Amino acid sequence: MASGTALIYDEEMTTHKLLWSDPICDIEVPERLSSSYEQLRSYHLVERCVHVPAREGSEEEILLVHSLEHLEVAKSTQTMNEEELKRVSENYDAFFFHPSTYRCARLAVGATLQLVDAVMSGKVRNGMALVRPPGHHSQRNAANGFCLFNNVAIAAEYAKLKYGLQRILIVDWDVHHGQGTQYIFEEDPSVLYFSWHRYEHQEFWPSLKESDYDAVGLGKGKGFNINLPWNKVGMGNSDYLAAFFHVLLPTAFEFDPELVIVSSGYDSGIGDPEGQMNATPEVFAHLTHFLMQLANGKLCVILEGGYHLKSLGESVCMTVKTLLGDPVPQVSGEMAPCLSAVESIQNVRAAHKPYWKWLAYEDTSFLQNLSTKSHFLKTANSNPSTEHESKITNNNDTVKVDRFLELHMKNILFPVPPIKTATTGCEGSEHFLSEHVQLVKEMDKTEVEALVSGFYADLVKDNKTLLSLGSMFVILDKILKKEVCNGIATSPTAALSAAVALRHSVRLGFQRVLCVFVGDMQMIPNTEDGKMLIINICEKEQSGKTSCKHYFSLNWKEDAEGNDFFSAVLGFILPVAYSYQPNLTVIAVGPNRNLGISGISLLVALIQGLAESRIFAVIEDTEISLMQNVAKLLVGASTPAFGIYVPPTQEKVNRIKALRDQFQQEWKMLQCSVKEGI
Numbered sequence: 001m002a003s004g005t006a007l008i009y010d011e012e013m014t015t016h017k018l019l020w021s022d023p024i025c026d027i028e029v030p031e032r033l034s035s036s037y038e039q040l041r042s043y044h045l046v047e048r049c050v051h052v053p054a055r056e057g058s059e060e061e062i063l064l065v066h067s068l069e070h071l072e073v074a075k076s077t078q079t080m081n082e083e084e085l086k087r088v089s090e091n092y093d094a095f096f097f098h099p100s101t102y103r104c105a106r107l108a109v110g111a112t113l114q115l116v117d118a119v120m121s122g123k124v125r126n127g128m129a130l131v132r133p134p135g136h137h138s139q140r141n142a143a144n145g146f147c148l149f150n151n152v153a154i155a156a157e158y159a160k161l162k163y164g165l166q167r168i169l170i171v172d173w174d175v176h177h178g179q180g181t182q183y184i185f186e187e188d189p190s191v192l193y194f195s196w197h198r199y200e201h202q203e204f205w206p207s208l209k210e211s212d213y214d215a216v217g218l219g220k221g222k223g224f225n226i227n228l229p230w231n232k233v234g235m236g237n238s239d240y241l242a243a244f245f246h247v248l249l250p251t252a253f254e255f256d257p258e259l260v261i262v263s264s265g266y267d268s269g270i271g272d273p274e275g276q277m278n279a280t281p282e283v284f285a286h287l288t289h290f291l292m293q294l295a296n297g298k299l300c301v302i303l304e305g306g307y308h309l310k311s312l313g314e315s316v317c318m319t320v321k322t323l324l325g326d327p328v329p330q331v332s333g334e335m336a337p338c339l340s341a342v343e344s345i346q347n348v349r350a351a352h353k354p355y356w357k358w359l360a361y362e363d364t365s366f367l368q369n370l371s372t373k374s375h376f377l378k379t380a381n382s383n384p385s386t387e388h389e390s391k392i393t394n395n396n397d398t399v400k401v402d403r404f405l406e407l408h409m410k411n412i413l414f415p416v417p418p419i420k421t422a423t424t425g426c427e428g429s430e431h432f433l434s435e436h437v438q439l440v441k442e443m444d445k446t447e448v449e450a451l452v453s454g455f456y457a458d459l460v461k462d463n464k465t466l467l468s469l470g471s472m473f474v475i476l477d478k479i480l481k482k483e484v485c486n487g488i489a490t491s492p493t494a495a496l497s498a499a500v501a502l503r504h505s506v507r508l509g510f511q512r513v514l515c516v517f518v519g520d521m522q523m524i525p526n527t528e529d530g531k532m533l534i535i536n537i538c539e540k541e542q543s544g545k546t547s548c549k550h551y552f553s554l555n556w557k558e559d560a561e562g563n564d565f566f567s568a569v570l571g572f573i574l575p576v577a578y579s580y581q582p583n584l585t586v587i588a589v590g591p592n593r594n595l596g597i598s599g600i601s602l603l604v605a606l607i608q609g610l611a612e613s614r615i616f617a618v619i620e621d622t623e624i625s626l627m628q629n630v631a632k633l634l635v636g637a638s639t640p641a642f643g644i645y646v647p648p649t650q651e652k653v654n655r656i657k658a659l660r661d662q663f664q665q666e667w668k669m670l671q672c673s674v675k676e677g678i
């Protein structure tokens, strides 16, 4: 299993700069690179990464994407004087040449390819390249929007050629549409390009019709180009997460990429003068964490835009921290996407329904009156309650943003816990014991009895159960004290252990405990006070217990040959869990589980983004191989194999949809379509 995170940075890429006054280009400054790197050093993240040197991209590599003419023009600028540089630059929309631009652009390409090689060769698991000039606007025969060579597009073509890859996912979370990348791959089904971008109904640069949600790709490439336009500014963490849950991730898991490349622009973050969005730096930790679960963790993050130096630096650090496997910080803000975001999500899902199995049963009846509807949506000034109030009056007030971020990041950047996982050495744990795991001693019987005496005392008959409860209390204590990040224990009666763990956690002070219970839960604690939220994934409805705001019974019988659980995890469990914002997650697997190991692994892998990755897992002690899989995930050793993708049946889609319709007002992250007749 590859491990380690590469960081590629070469200060020579700071020599490219604007020589004349140009209010459009003057935000793309060298300090974007140097201050990001300094921020990484200040958080001691540079020393934790594997340093991989940049190199010059060769002409041959550049010609994988660009025309010879484009290369020649770029090359010719090296010896030009300022007057000539200015004249050549005027041939392009929002681009500037400097005598060192060509050299820097080749370093940016080379740095990107070095990262691809380091990941594909297994030298590291993932990594980030801090490069400029950026790339995603540049096209076969033109520079555009600060970009000369399309670093990410060249990387995708390079990876296909050198490693014979057939499925590459490009995620472009920059706030501008990477039209360059779209043009390059729009007929290519081997490269799935996803971009969200500020659009405002084509008002915002580059103001292209083909940046809208209905540009789905051409010819064989249909379905492999996904545009999610933001028609309002002020989009925040919940909008970005909703876009991942309800658009990108289901498609990405169905596509099953062999490599993921991110066009990582941070102008979609708060404070950026270009984006005017509200998302805070920690959201990039969540987005990165999700993408780390694809392609066996093979993830290359390439810098694109980002013009507020403090916001850029914090977001870069959040990204690298997550690539390193650190716990994911709690995401801030109200977990409720705005109306405009939900409309865009609904539109892009409808546009892609013909191309993706996971969307086969998507309800697109709203399209019938799209002519009036879309006109209505475009002209409607949705009332203020559906727009996010901006945390900062306007993003142009840089100092105000600096101060906001100073305070905001204070309580987010916590130290990495010395030990990742605690366990009581349950059988089979010797397989994953490593420096990340701490064996905790059992608690003695009398102490346990005292703790359990209040409740369930009658249920605790034998010593074995008492001992397993004892180990559980010890682990929960360590998690609460943040001595460890997560813990795992086996139990002869996982249902009892889970119930006791929930009660104990609330008594220890966890105010919102999420419990995902797989199998027959047998005893269901009272969830009325909202201090617990239980999602019971079971084969059949528990006797008489219907779903309510804090208790969901999700009936699911895993498909025999593969893993059809994606739609439940992405379409229901994660949105509810993120809406609830737990400060502890308990994953329990009881007897006669109805989910395969890959479905449970998917769940554990994705749910680590919650509660600062504070998870307590308790597994029925008959499930040795499951326990080992879950333990490996908690230690962070591997990205699980999710098994063959099996699309959800209509019946299962309808069950998720029914739960969504019923609870999307309580748990707003469930929203992925606007109510009819608004």
Ligand SMILES: NCCCNCCCCCC(O)(O)C(F)(F)F
Pocket: 024, 094, 134, 135, 136, 137, 145, 146, 147, 174, 175, 176, 177, 205, 265, 267, 304, 305, 306
């Ligand atoms: N009225 C004309 C406005 C032109 N604005 C250009 C914005 C370029 C954005 C570049 C970027 O941030 O997307 C990149 F990632 F490429 F750097």
Ligand SMILES: [Zn+2]
Pocket: 174, 175, 176, 265, 267, 304, 305, 306
């Ligand atoms: Zn941008």
